[in-house]
Amino acid sequence: MPAEQIARVVIALAAAVGLALVAAHPAVRRFEQRFGLSVLAASGFPLLILGYAFRNFGVVTEQTLADLRPAYEFGLGWIGLVVGMQLNVRRLDELPHSFTTTLALLTLPATVLVGLSSGLLLAIFGLTHGTGLLRDVLILSACAAVSAPANLRLLLRNAPSRSTQIVSAVTQIDQVAAFAILALVASMFRPQATVLWRLPRSGWFIVTAGVGFLLGVVIYLLLRNVRNRTEEVSLLIGGIALAAGTAGYLALSVPVVCALAGAVLANVPYRHKARLEATLGDFERPMYLLFLFLVGTTWRPLEWQGWALGVLFAVTRGYGKLVGARAAVRVAPADLPSARNLTLAVLPESAVAIVVIFSLATLDPEPVPGIAWGINAVIIGSVLTEVFVQAMQRREARAVGEETGRAVTHFV
Amino acid sequence: MNITRSILLLLVVTAIAYAARSFLPAGAMVTGSGAALAFGFLIIAALQVSHVAEAIRFPHLTGYLLCGFIFGPSVLRIVNQPMLDDLALVKGTAIGLIALLAGCELNFKRLRPRLRAIVSISLGSIAVSTLLLAILFYWVATILPVTAGFGFIQKAAVALICANVLAAFSPAVVIGVIRETRARGPLSELSMSIVVLADLAIVIGYSLTSTAARTVFPGAQTAGGMEVLVTHIFGSIAVGAGFGIVLAVYILRVRSRTGLLVFALLFIAAEAGRVLHLDPLLVGLTAGLFLENVSPVGGEEVLRATEAVALPTFAIFFAVVGAELHLHAFLHVAPFAIAAAAVRAAGIYAGTKLAIKAGGVDEKVGRLVPLGLLSQAGVGLALAVLVLNDFQPWGRVLGTVLLGSIVVNQLIGPVLFRFALAKAGEVSPEPENGALQPEEQHA
Secondary structure, three states: OOHHHHHHHHHHHHHHHHHHHHHHOHHHHHHHHHHOOOHHHHHHHHHHHHHHHHHHOOOOOHHHHHHHHHHHHHHHHHHHHHHHHOOOHHHHHOOOOHHHHHHHHHHHHHHHHHHHHHHHHHHHOOOOHHHOHHHHHHHHHHHHHOOOOOOHHHHOOOOOHHHHHHHHHHHHHHHHHHHHHHHHHHHHOOOOOOOOOOOOHHHHHHHHHHHHHHHHHHHHHHHHOOOEHHHHHHHHHHHHHHHHHHHHHOOOOHHHHHHHHHHHHHHOOOOOHHHHHHHHHHHHHHHHHHHHHHHHHHOOOOOHHHHHHHHHHHHHHHHHHHHHHHHHHHHOOOOOOOHHHHHHHHOOOOOHHHHHHHHHHHHOOOOOHHHHHHHHHHHHHHHHHHHHHHHHHHHHHHHHHHHHOOOHHHOO | OOHHHHHHHHHHHHHHHHHHHOOOOOOOOOOOOOHHHHHHHHHHHHHHHHHHHHHOOOOHHHHHHHHHHHHOOOOOOOOOHHHHHHOHHHHHHHHHHHHHHHHHHOOHHHHHHHHHHHHHHHHHHHHHHHHHHHHHHHHHHHHOHHHHOOOHHHHHHHHHHHHHHHOOOOHHHHHHHHHHHOOOOHHHHHHHHHHHHHHHHHHHHHHHHHHHHHHHOOOOOOOOOHHHHHHHHHHHHHHHHHHHHHHHHHHHHOOOOHHHHHHHHHHHHHHHHHHHOOOHHHHHHHHHHHHHHOOOOOOHHHHHHOHHHHHHHHHHHHHHHHHOOOHHHHHHHHHHHHHHHHHHHHHHHHHHHHHHHHHOOOHHHHHHHHHHHOOOOHHHHHHHHHHHHHOOOHHHHHHHHHHHHHHHHHHHHHHHHHHHHHHOOOOOOOOOOOEOOHHHHOO
16 A cells, blocks of 8 residues: 555544544534534534545545445444334323324425425436436435424423423424335335345335334343343344344345334333433434444535535425424414424424435445435535524524523523 | 243344345345344344353353354354455454453553563463474374475474464453453463463564565465564554554543444554554554553543443454354364364463463462463464465465364363363452342343
C-alpha cells in the first residue's frame, strides 16, 4: 500500500473516531434536546457526509462495505426491534381515544400527497412500472409518514397536557405504519434470484410475518430464564443477529422482521422488559450513526433528479402534515394544540425514513436509479424540513420572549 | 440452568437456521453470505451448548469450540465456509478485545515479585518443548514422502518451523477460562502472564525462523520477511499504544459508552490491520497494558465497560475457531498430530519442572502451571496456516499435521486448565456481576 494511501486511511479513521467521540458526548445529546434537533440533524448529517467523503477518497472500499455487511444487517435488526417494541398494546390502550384518529390524520395525507406528487415526477424522469415506479412511489410514501418530535416543550406549551403524550406516541407509532408499507413493498418487489423456495409474491408477505413472529417467540424463550445481565445482553445480541440474518438470507426486509419480533417481545409478560428497553435504547443511537455512515458511502448527491425530488418531497410532506393537523384539531380540539404548532411538532423527519428506503435499496442487488434518487430525496427533504422547523421554532421562541419578557433561550 | 431447556432451544434455533439455509442452492447468494445469520446462530447455540458443558463440569470454552465444530463446515454445515470467511472481521475484533482484557489485567507492579518465575517458566517450557518437537518433526520429515528426499539442512528447517509453531500457547483460551471461572490467584496470574509474554516471543521467533527457512527453500512465498516482522510487531505495538492514549483520554473526558468506543477502535484495528499488516492481538494487548500500567485511568474501567459484551465476544470467537477445524484433514494426519500433542505436553511439563527451581515458584502452583500452557488457538492456528500457505508443497502436508495437533490441544487444554484452577482453589464461588436474584429467576 503506498505511503500516501496509508496516511489517508489513518487520518480518515482518526477523523471518524473523533467524530464518533463528539457524537457520543453527553453534551451533544443535551444540545439536541435543548434545541429540539433530531438525531439526523445533530450527529447524523456529519456522519453521512463523512461516509460520502470516505467513499470518494477511497478510504471505504467495496471490501470494507462487504466486511460491514453483517454489522449493517445487525444494526438494521436492532433498529427494527426498537421500533417494534413501541407497539405495546397495553400502553396504546392508555392513550386518549383521539389518538388513533390523530395518528391516521397526521400520517395519511402526507403519505398520499407524497406518493402522488413523487410518482408524477418520477414518471416525468422516465421511470415506468417495469423500472420500479410503483415500488419507489410506495416507499417514498412510507418515508413521508415517519416523524421525529420537534421541541415539544416550546410548541405545546399552551396545549392540553395530553397533547404531549399524543404527539410523542404519534412520532413513535407512525414508524410502525412506515414499516408496514415497507413489508408490503419488500414482499411484492422481491429481487429476482435463483432460489429453492417458490412462492407467489403475496406468500412472501405471510412468510415475513411468520418469520418475524417466530423469531420474536424464540427471543422471548431465550431471554425468559437468563441468569444475569451479561447473558441477557449476549442472547439479545444473538437473537437480533439471528432474526436479522434469517431475514437477510431469505431476502426479506430485515427491519420489518425484527420489528415484528420486537412487537411480540413488547406484548409478552417479560419481567425485565424495562431493563431490556434500556439496553436497546443505549445502543439505538450508535446503530443509527453507523447506519447513516453506511448510507453516506452509497449516497449520490450529484444527481439533480434527487434534488428535485427532495424539494418536492419536503414541500408535499409538509403540506400533507398541515392538512392532517388541521383536520385532527377539528376532530379533537380538546386534546391538541393549534394546527400550526401541531404541524411543526411532527414535521421533523425521523432517521427511520432513511432506514426504510435504504433497507429496500439494499435488498436489490442491482438497484435501479429511482431508489438512488429516492435516498437523495429523503436526505435532502429531511435537511430542508429541519432548517424550516428550526427557523419556525426560533420565531416562536422570540414571540414567547416578547410576550412574557423572558429570554428566548428559556424555551430553546 | 435446565439442560433439557437448553437442548430444546438449541434444536429450535438449529431448525430455523437449517430452514433458512434451505432457501438457496449451494453456493448461491441473494443479499450476502448470511454472515449475520451465522453470527446470531453461533452465539445462541454456543451459549446453549456451554450450559450442557457446564452441567458435565466442562469449561464453557470447550462448549463454544464443540458447538462451532459440530455446526461448522466439517459436520452439520449449518455454518458454511463463505459465512466463516465473512466472520473473519468479527473474529479479528474479538481477538483484539480478548487481548485488551488480558492487558488490562496485567499489572507489572503486581507481577514484579513473580517476574523471575514468569521468565524462567516461559523460557524453560518454550526451549524444552521446541527441542523435543524439533526432534519429532525431523523424524516425521524423514518418513513423509514429500520431505523424505530433503537434505539435513532442509529437514532441520522444516523441523524448526513446525516446532516453533507448536510451541505457541493460547492467551485467548487462558483468559477465557479465567474470566469464565472468575479465578483469582497466583496460578491465574502466572499462567496469563506466561502465555501473553511467551506468545510474543513465539511470533518473533517464527518470523526469524521462517525468514531463515526461505533461504533454504527458495520457492517459498516471501510474506514473512524482516520488513513485515518490523511492521507487524512494532507497528502493532505503536498503534496499540495510540489506542491506549485515545481510550485513556476518552475515559477521562467523556466516560460514556466506553464499550462502544473500544469496539470501534478494535474494528478499525482489525480492518486497517489487513492492509497495514497489524496484528489485532498485539494492538489490543498493548492498549490494555498501556491503560493498566501507564495511564492514570487503569484497566478496570475498560473491564467494567466491556463486561456485558465480553461473553458474546468469547462465545463467537471460540465458536468460529471451532468451526474452522477440519475433521477430514485431522483424521488424515491423526497419528502424527496426537504424537506431536503428546510430545509438546511432555516438553512443557519437563521445561516447567526445570524452571520451577530456578524461578523460585511455589511447588503446588508450579505443578499446576503446565496445565495452563497446554491450550492452543489463535496464534498457533495463524502460524500453522502460514506454514500451509507459504511453504509449498511440504507446507500443505505438515501444516495439516500442525492444525491437527492444535485441534487436540484446543479440545483438551481448556478442560485441564479449568481442572488446575479448581485444584488450586482459585475458582470464585461468587455470583457474576449483575446476577439475577433467585426470585427473579423463577419469575
